[in-house]
Amino acid sequence: MTILHIAQPVDGGVARVLVDLVRGQREAGHRVLVACPGEGRLAPAAAAAGALVRDWPARRSPGPATAAEAWRLRRIVREAEPDVLHLHSAKAGLAGRLAVRGSVPTVFQPHAWSFAAVEGPLAAATLRWERYAARWADRVLCVSEQERRDGEEAGVRASWAVVPNGVDVRHYAPADRRAARMSLGLDLEAPLAVCVGRLCRQKGQDVLLAAWPQVLARVPAARLALVGGGPDEAVLAATVRELAEPFRVRAAGDVPDPRPWLAAADLVVLPSRWEGMALAPLEAMAAGRPVLLTDVPGARECLPPSGRAGGPVPAGDPVALAAGIARALADPIECERRGAAARAHVAANHDVRAVVEGVEALYRTVVRTGRNGRTAGRGEDRVPGRI
Numbered sequence: 001m002t003i004l005h006i007a008q009p010v011d012g013g014v015a016r017v018l019v020d021l022v023r024g025q026r027e028a029g030h031r032v033l034v035a036c037p038g039e040g041r042l043a044p045a046a047a048a049a050g051a052l053v054r055d056w057p058a059r060r061s062p063g064p065a066t067a068a069e070a071w072r073l074r075r076i077v078r079e080a081e082p083d084v085l086h087l088h089s090a091k092a093g094l095a096g097r098l099a100v101r102g103s104v105p106t107v108f109q110p111h112a113w114s115f116a117a118v119e120g121p122l123a124a125a126t127l128r129w130e131r132y133a134a135r136w137a138d139r140v141l142c143v144s145e146q147e148r149r150d151g152e153e154a155g156v157r158a159s160w161a162v163v164p165n166g167v168d169v170r171h172y173a174p175a176d177r178r179a180a181r182m183s184l185g186l187d188l189e190a191p192l193a194v195c196v197g198r199l200c201r202q203k204g205q206d207v208l209l210a211a212w213p214q215v216l217a218r219v220p221a222a223r224l225a226l227v228g229g230g231p232d233e234a235v236l237a238a239t240v241r242e243l244a245e246p247f248r249v250r251a252a253g254d255v256p257d258p259r260p261w262l263a264a265a266d267l268v269v270l271p272s273r274w275e276g277m278a279l280a281p282l283e284a285m286a287a288g289r290p291v292l293l294t295d296v297p298g299a300r301e302c303l304p305p306s307g308r309a310g311g312p313v314p315a316g317d318p319v320a321l322a323a324g325i326a327r328a329l330a331d332p333i334e335c336e337r338r339g340a341a342a343r344a345h346v347a348a349n350h351d352v353r354a355v356v357e358g359v360e361a362l363y364r365t366v367v368r369t370g371r372n373g374r375t376a377g378r379g380e381d382r383v384p385g386r387i
Contacts (some may be wrong), residue, residue, distance in 0.1 A: 024356030
């Protein structure tokens with residue numbers, strides 16, 4: 001099978017999910033292409049995983065250039081002659097569906113709904129687009145049942161599939177905490193909360209910093225590490241400087257490998273405002289670390305049953321977030337127990353090999369029958385000549 005992935009963004013969880021798919025699909029013997037912007041980590045990582053990478057210059061957000069971006073995609077699709085087209089996230093979903101308009105068997109994976117990321121008239125316009133463009137996807141692939149329900153409740157009438165996110169549990173095997181802290185120059189004994197994620201409004205690091213003084217009031221020795229880069233880096237750095245004890249927060253920046261930071265952590269925190277099913281908590285749990293999440297799509301579904309008792313905390317609530325962090329950091333023995341349970345849960349339920357198999361099964365169904373039982377396949381329809 002020839003598989004063409006189209007992606008924008010080129011960093012964060014979307015890129016990691018895509019590279020894992022490429023690796024598994026190449027191991028299964030498929031011809032895999034990836035069209036994405038050349039900057040960022042995705043292009044070289046996808047190439048290293050065995051994909052043929054095609055440069056697709058595209059901005060992260062829609063704008064006046066979107067029509068030209070869709071036109072470029074149309075040429076890439078024609079040259080690739082894919083059996084199936086897999087569009088990742090809102091921007092690629094927009095340009096890709098404009099480019100082919102259902103002429104190629106198409107899977108659209110939102111990786112969290114675009115209309116949840118904005119407010120007001122823009123949210124309404126984005127939702128109208130998702131409702132309209134669903135006709136040009138043979139399947140809309142969600143990473144959690146909640147993400148699917150959110151789409152349905154918003155009026156997106158689609159043929160749905162759900163394949164929960166997964167991680168390479170061998171890659172994220174637990175490592176020694178003390179050794180990791182020594183390598184990173186961290187205090188060997190202080191309770192440490194780590195947040196791994198793109199520094200942006202979605203991931204909620206601003207809420208975490210608002211909560212941090214309340215954490216210190218309960219656990220005075222606590223430390224916090226923010227791991228990642230992004231558009232809010234300067235603003236968050238300024239917020240850290242304004243804290244009463246800024247030295248208790250470490251801004252690690254963008255790192256090529258988060259595993260040492262996961263190993264060093266007592267608790268991994270992801271205070272997102274919206275998600276589909278975040279990858280960072282799965283990686284943390286695979287590394288044997290407990291997580292504290294906000295109650296966004298995918299959060300409850302990715303936690304082990306024992307971790308759902310207290311429940312994720314409300315999104316955007318620094319008081320509830322602080323209470324959850326302080327409670328965890330004050331009980332290291334319970335953190336160890338939760339981390340071991342989390343590791344076992346991810347190994348049993350979120351192994352990336354099962355994700356690759358589930359997505360391949362979906363592709364085969366789409367290529368064979370399409371959305372409405374029609375026979376589908378390469379060359380049956382023509383890619384539109386005009387946008």
